[in-house]
Amino acid sequence: MKLAGLTATVILAVTTTSAAHAYVRTTTENHTPISWPSSCLTFVPSSSALPTGIDLATFTATIDQAMANWRVATSPCSNFEMSRLDPQPVLVLHDNLSVIKFNTQFWTHGDTATGASFDSATKAITTVSFIDKKGVPNDGTILDADIELNATDYQFVILPSDSMFPNESDLENTLTHEMGHAQGLAHTCYIEGDPIPLDENGQPLPDCEHSDPVVAATTMFAIASPSDIDKRYPKADDVAGICAIYPLTASACGPPLTAATQASAGCQLNPTDKDTTFPVLCLIGVLARLQFRRRLRAQR
Numbered sequence: 001m002k003l004a005g006l007t008a009t010v011i012l013a014v015t016t017t018s019a020a021h022a023y024v025r026t027t028t029e030n031h032t033p034i035s036w037p038s039s040c041l042t043f044v045p046s047s048s049a050l051p052t053g054i055d056l057a058t059f060t061a062t063i064d065q066a067m068a069n070w071r072v073a074t075s076p077c078s079n080f081e082m083s084r085l086d087p088q089p090v091l092v093l094h095d096n097l098s099v100i101k102f103n104t105q106f107w108t109h110g111d112t113a114t115g116a117s118f119d120s121a122t123k124a125i126t127t128v129s130f131i132d133k134k135g136v137p138n139d140g141t142i143l144d145a146d147i148e149l150n151a152t153d154y155q156f157v158i159l160p161s162d163s164m165f166p167n168e169s170d171l172e173n174t175l176t177h178e179m180g181h182a183q184g185l186a187h188t189c190y191i192e193g194d195p196i197p198l199d200e201n202g203q204p205l206p207d208c209e210h211s212d213p214v215v216a217a218t219t220m221f222a223i224a225s226p227s228d229i230d231k232r233y234p235k236a237d238d239v240a241g242i243c244a245i246y247p248l249t250a251s252a253c254g255p256p257l258t259a260a261t262q263a264s265a266g267c268q269l270n271p272t273d274k275d276t277t278f279p280v281l282c283l284i285g286v287l288a289r290l291q292f293r294r295r296l297r298a299q300r
């Protein structure tokens with residue numbers, strides 16, 4: 001099992017451009033780009049915990065809007081569609097159920113008291129499970145993508161709000177970014193100290209704190225200020241990434257899975273074959289974090 005942490009910083013820059021720079025795909029350890037097997041992703045909003053100020057109707061409406069943000073931007077060149085089921089009291093598990101959940105008690109994977117704490121500067125984490133076995137036909141196939149929202153250190157709001165506090169975060173902005181990870185995209189910049197990833201052209205990514213405005217404006221830029229709503233709108237680089245992974249000719253999405261069928265679709269531990277099946281099918285591939293770097297707070 002491998003955990004790869006991706007973080008980033010957001011320098012606020014409102015820039016529009018029609019020219020794509022570069023996008024970055026999440027890859028397996030052996031550098032196979034990951035993707036869903038067809039142009040489909042169904043989320044299940046978790047009703048098990050909601051933060052103060054966000055009711056279930058607001059939660060689901062914002063999820064719908066974030067999915068629509070991607071669909072509107074990518075529909076000319078991609079057939080990828082995200083959908084959701086009705087909210088259910090589901091937990092974050094590696095169960096082929098792609099859950100969106102507020103963590104209101106503990107900022108740990110699964111919101112558990114015993115888990116290792118994530119960095120409190122991280123607003124959200126998307127955990128993508130994929131097959132990571134070089135040489136097999138389905139190497140890089142995504143099985144599960146869970147989005148956890150840090151409601152223990154941040155107050156999620158729908159901007160514009162009457163007042164902005166350093167610990168606030170726009171829910172739509174955060175969800176749109178995390179859904180980019182859930183589709184298979186990685187950040188468009190790197191944080192100093194992390195290994196420097198390469199973009200789809202094989203070029204090293206820019207440092208998040210020294211990126212040009214075009215990169216800083218992408219939805220998949222890794223840093224967000226409290227007042228950031230720019231990530232709500234996928235830019236040319238973000239769109240180019242999705243359209244490269246899921247072009248109009250990609251395998252079309254079938255009917256949305258129900259919770260029951262999705263949970264039984266795979267990634268079950270088979271006791272008779274646990275040494276080979278479980279590690280391959282249920283490998284945790286990515287912890288992708290949308291982070292706010294405290295020392296950049298002044299740059300709102």
Ligand SMILES: [Zn+2]
Pocket residue numbers: 177178181187221222288289290291
């Ligand atoms: Zn991210």
